[in-house]
Amino acid sequence: MLIVYQLHNVKPHEVFLTVLFDIQISDNWPGYSLDLFTYPQHYYGDLEYVLIPHGIIVDRTERLAKDIMQDIGDNDIVVLCVLKGGYKFCADLVEHIKNLSRNSERFISMKVDFVRLKSYHNDQSMQDMQIIGGDDLSKLTGKNVLIVEDIVGTGRTMKVLLNNIEKYKPKMIKVASLLVKRTSRPDGYRPDSHMCYQ
Template sequence: MEGLHPDVESIVLSEDDISQIVQRMGAEIGADYEGRNPLIVAVLRGAVVFTADLMRAIHCQLGVDFMAVSSYGDGTKSSGVVRIVKDLDTRIEGRDVLIVEDILDSGLTLSYLMKNLESRKPRSLEVAAFLVKDIPGKTPAVHPRYVGAHVPDAFIVGYGLDFAERYRNLPYIGVLKPEVYS
């Protein structure tokens, strides 16, 4: 494994942990959607690394498309305003749709996205979240059907997750040192 990045305090999930999570989730999704050709909707940009690995672990026919929504900017907290930056190119009416998300914290952005997609009348709409952040005293607005792992309420980076467009290429999930983002 690559050494610890100097801005990372600790590793939460190693490359091996991530690989095992992806294989488990891929097997679950593949079994549930066998014979159904789901459309995987990756939420850009954070979920692109996870989505690429997950697609290879799902052993049934599937399609893929991408959406980009914005509510964070360069900050560490959501602005509360959600806008679609890139919409789907695929019609989803009558399709089984699986939204693939990198990390779920409050779930407010994802809740908005789900309402938007539900209005397009998919056959089914589910969520696969690689990580769910455990925030004391808070329950996410969305409950994903598939969950990779739970992580502490800390600033998590790596494996697609970033701070100000940095650290996405780290091969592990780590906690960013507070002095980096404060």
């Protein structure tokens, strides 16, 4: 299922939550047969099926890059990658944005920084979340910020990060996520751009 949402106009210093594409995997989706793919031999016997083929992820990442470029316009961006899981997706997304920028009439300058969010201790959720790493977050003041995360679950952790970043009054904040997890306890938060395989 593909659902396209209308983009909203936003004012400076607002965090906007616009979902661009929503692709959902139903609970009864059987996946693709392993016979359709090649995969490392050390996975033989451990895998039953493929839910999301690599090619779809690559294509959707490139499309997200294009959508992000349209939203950002000619503005430079600071990409804030949420480690550790978001690293590969962030690297791929940034590379697609760079390629699109090189092949267009406008150049988008990007600075990439990294943060880790700690909301668990010994598998127990903590009330307070720690933001570890990242250059001085006050450098985000007046900047266009793109937060890149691999998976958004309940949205609680992302809301806390957004609240912390908003204190520094960036010009704009967008969130791109590879996946949005279907959960029985959502906080109502949805990233701006995501592939949303639930």
